[in-house]
Amino acid sequence: MSTTPTEVRTTATTPEPMLPRPYRVQRIRQETSDTFTLELEPESGGQELEFAPGQFNMLYAFGVGEVPISISGDPIRPAILVHTTREVGAVTRAMRKLKRWDSLGVRGPFGVGWPVVPARGADVVIVAGGIGLAPLRPALYQILAARKYYGRVVLLYGTRTPADILFRRELQQWRSGFDLEVHVTVDRAMGNWRGNVGVVTTLISRAPFDPHSSVAMVCGPEIMMRFTVQELERRGVALENIYLSMERNMKCAVGFCGHCQFGPTFICKDGPVFRYDRLQSLLAIREI
């Protein structure tokens, strides 16, 4: 069957997209040595944040700055706003130091999300690299909540080492549900790891899905996404059925500041999720 899903276009529901709203930290969870998850709730009077899988918020650490972070929670449970991020700079370091009941600012949601609904009727291949699993998790939740509409659903997940595997317990739960194939691999491991070792692309050739009737959603470092597309293409997946989530420097998230441009696209409003064929020529140009 032909699966060329139309793009999901969503605009922010907030009337004031430039003003952060204070959210309270409910919980901070250390996921791996450099990655943590924040669970937030709106402060009194604040509305719950409805979002589509693949969208992001701008999170503001008071007095420090703002960063774009994908939403990694369940879209049908908007009461808790979940963000998983690596600790890589001043703002995320400040966020890591927050305690329960502390506040941070939230602007959003912004961007175009994963084609979860348009993918109905097809197999779904989700390929995640490293922190890339976080922006894909909401899509997985949404697919599993409407599982009967999809064919085979496969999650291929690669990280650097076993210690970097995110959401371990959830991965095991998903796998044990019998309706989702979960394959995990690591780039390198010490002796007591009995799982796969090798880059995530090595999982693609043997993954159980029909390449001629699949939608692929890919998220991770850009090199990983490019190599993944190569393998998916080799396996027979049409380029119009592959979706990537792109990342660039962002300041405003509403298409004014110009920072997130990637060729003619604004990652903040034309993306971050893109159909691969739209990006194909751009990805081949260095320093574009």
Add this chain to the structure above:
Amino acid sequence: METLERILVEHPFFQGMQDEYLKLLAGCASNARFDPGQFILREGEDANQFYLIRHGKVALEVFAPERGSITIQTLGEGEVLGWSWLVPPYRWRFDARAIDLTRAIALDGKCLREKSERDCCLGYELLKRFSQVMVEHLQATRFQLLNVYDAH
């Protein structure tokens, strides 16, 4: 023998090979089985065979004194283990150890080497297939080297 030949004929790795070569390969083949934790081949030893993994999981490992055993890659069902038998000095460069109970078809690489010297076509058919395996491993290794998940 007959069963082995059928397995080889059906295996994607040997697809397209002439019947006479498949018969020849079957003649150099035998069943192999490795218990979990058992070494299949050791670094430095002579490389005189290769394996078609039928079932199970194998780890390619290297041992560093201060770090212990490091797994470079795992191979599973349907994959081919070992190409050092084709390339001088015909010595294994890594350890390979079964992680799970592993069944494989072992093929006599030394015998095939000698036969290939006499029959170039056989040599080409083998090299054609193995070069693809090597390229894929090379590509994957280069990707691994990029350490894409590291914080920069």
Add this chain to the structure above:
Amino acid sequence: MPESETASPASAATASVDQPLRHQFVLEGQGLQMLLDALVSRGYKVLGPTLRDGAIVYDELSSAADLPAGWTDEQDGGTYRLKKRDDQALFGYAVGPHSWKNFLFPPTVRLWQAQRREASFEIEAEQHEPLKMAFLGVRSCELHAMATQDKVFRDGNYADPLYKSRRDNVFIVAVNCGQAGGTCFCVSMNTGPKVTFGFDLVVTEVLEAGRHYFVVEAGTEAGVQVLADLPHRPVLEEESKAAEKVLAQTAGKMGRSMDTAGIRELLYRNYEHPRWDNVAGRCLTCANCTMVCPTCFCSTVEDVTDLKGDHAERWRRWDSCFTTDFSYIHGGSVRSTPRARYRQWMTHKLATWIDQFGTSGCVGCGRCITWCPVGIDITEEVRAIKETDASTTSRKGNSNGNA
């Protein structure tokens, strides 16, 4: 392009407002001073060209005497100097380093303030004072530039409230250029020299046979009302013709030209053209071009706190794609080389802008050429790429290692 429907608060006074739109009249003598007075009396802050520090810049005008009467400019790549004219033309020059974006999209703006309240904080959006501005002396290229920025800041999915409120309340007195600039190429970009839309009033300055007068036209009701306050009379045919001649002369004396046919595709297929290395050898990435360009809109945000850390503010500042940090993510910049940054600026301006907003980003004002310290000329760069377009050149290795 559609006429501007700039709504202006209705003026209290005025006589007969039967003058139809787009009919030409003549202003003489004190006409321009009276125009200023009429605008001031309606509560407008009047901004226009004045002479300062050896350049003609936009600033508040307190009277018509502030206009640079009798001055002209000589512009070329990396060159700008003023010269005295042998007449007293009020608008006898091209454009200077300022553009109207300085007022509609100010270089620094506070977006909000925040105060810590125990573990939380409270955000207070900036209440921007509604500002009624009148722009006097707006050129056709500048009207096109404003329309272009409208698409970015006002007419997209989100509107910038400050831009919108200023833009919707601005009164525009446009000027048909009587002097082509040394780096102008509005004719190539179809953005002038004739003003065709977006104005409340438009004037053409005519100096001939000892006379000095302005042919004036109203473009909106607001313009009609202001004109009604000024002593004016219907234009004579020879005056109208004289105004047309001024425009024709200007159009014929453009300092530069650019062939825009197929320019989008030209740049899309030449991302690896050797010319980019060539210009990278000259470009200082000083960002002057982006500061003076009337359509460049990139900005950044700065979060600041006081020493105690209880009070925070977010400011928006102009930014430039030429800065090294502009494209910084994850420990490095995507465009780390000057080659990549110049290429980004030029292909954005002339090609990707078209995909984003439906028009070119360039209005042919020539400011980037004039104010580039090394005189890089965007029209020259296009010409060079066109000459050895990828479709006709063999692909050879270039300095970034591509083979």
